[in-house]
Amino acid sequence: xxxxxxxxxxxxxxxxxxxxxxxxxxxxxxxxxxxxxxxxxxxxxxxxxxxxxxxxxxxxxxxxxxxxxxxxxxxxxxxxxxxxxxxxxxxxxxxxxxxxxxxxxxxxxxxxxxxxxxxxxxxxxxxxxxxxxxxxxxxxxxxxxxxxxxxxxxxxxxxxxxxxxxxxxxxxxxxxxxxxxxxxxxxxxxxxxxxxxxxxxxxxxxxxxx
Numbered sequence: 001x002x003x004x005x006x007x008x009x010x011x012x013x014x015x016x017x018x019x020x021x022x023x024x025x026x027x028x029x030x031x032x033x034x035x036x037x038x039x040x041x042x043x044x045x046x047x048x049x050x051x052x053x054x055x056x057x058x059x060x061x062x063x064x065x066x067x068x069x070x071x072x073x074x075x076x077x078x079x080x081x082x083x084x085x086x087x088x089x090x091x092x093x094x095x096x097x098x099x100x101x102x103x104x105x106x107x108x109x110x111x112x113x114x115x116x117x118x119x120x121x122x123x124x125x126x127x128x129x130x131x132x133x134x135x136x137x138x139x140x141x142x143x144x145x146x147x148x149x150x151x152x153x154x155x156x157x158x159x160x161x162x163x164x165x166x167x168x169x170x171x172x173x174x175x176x177x178x179x180x181x182x183x184x185x186x187x188x189x190x191x192x193x194x195x196x197x198x199x200x201x202x203x204x205x206x207x208x209x210x
Contacts, residue, residue, distance in 0.1 A: 005046070005070065008154065008170060012044035015177040017160045019184075023177035024169060030102070030162045031145035034123050037107055038114035041121065043157040045072040045099035047164060049149045051137035052105070054080030059135040060089065066138060069097030072119075072155045074164070076142045077105030081124040087112035094118060102155060102162055104145055121157045 012020060021029050036042075048071035052059040055077075063073055073093075077084060085101060086109035093101070100119035106126040107113065113120050141150040147164050149155075154165040165173055187200050198204050 008174065009044040011174050011178070012154065012156045013042055013158070015174070015181055017156050017158050017163050019181055020156055020165070020173055020177045021161075021163050023180050024163070024165060024173040025176075026165070026169060026173075028147060028163045028165055030147050030164065031104065031123070032161050034102065034104060034121050034145065034162055036157070036159055037110050037120040037122050037125070039159065041100070041117075041119040041157070042159075043072050043100040043102070043119045043121070043155055045070055045155060046151070046167075047072060047074045047149050047153045047155045048139060048151055049137070049142040049144070050075045050139075051142045052077045052084065053134050053136055054078045054105075055082050055130050056133050056135075057084040057130040058132040059138055060084060061132065062135050062138050064089070064092055064096055064098070067096070067098060070099055071151075072100045072102060072157075073098060074142070074144055074149045074155060075101065075103040075105065076144050077103065079104050079123065079145075081106040081126050082128045082130050083108035083126045084130050085120065085122075087116075090116055090118045090120075100155075100157070102144075102157060119157065121162050 048067040050059045050063040085107040102121045106124045107122045152167045154170045
């Protein structure tokens with residue numbers, strides 16, 4: 001990963017998805033039901049999109065061979081929950097230098113994913129296996145739970161959820177996020193000193209009830 005990409009990733013992870021989402025002004029959050037497979041998992045890396053057929057993970061195997069090192073696979077399955085990914089693919093992904101997985105369709109071997117600290121965000125967990133018969137789209141833009149994901153977009157994922165920032169909006173969003181975080185830090189300092197949220201948010205007319 002280049003120094004620039006490392007800097008972007010560090011800044012994004014420090015801010016977190018909630019701050020970046022608010023700062024972006026974009027509809028960039030994926031379905032909130034797509035959650036970390038283990039607590040504390042976090043990703044900030046360029047997307048590599050894959051569209052699989054429901055219940056078929058051939059596209060993932062192809063993407064593993066094609067995705068640039070440092071990418072996060074963003075896998076659409078049409079929300080079909082099965083075990084598209086497990087410990088074997090995790091070992092392969094680590095060897096391929098991939099940064100993580102975001103999938104709308106399910107994983108298994110969750111204890112192994114947690115043990116290996118490989119960041120995975122998924123709609124569900126399922127023991128049911130998949131076939132390897134067809135691959136719809138590898139590396140091309142895909143619709144993913146209401147957000148379009150193209151190769152090179154910045155995926156940021158943490159315990160609060162997953163957002164996808166178009167490449168052209170990343171620098172603007174990081175700068176706006178850092179300004180927002182500084183403002184919030186000042187607000188929290190004042191709250192700790194005894195100010196109320198009603199004071200700080202200009203809502204003091206609500207302090208005293210009728």
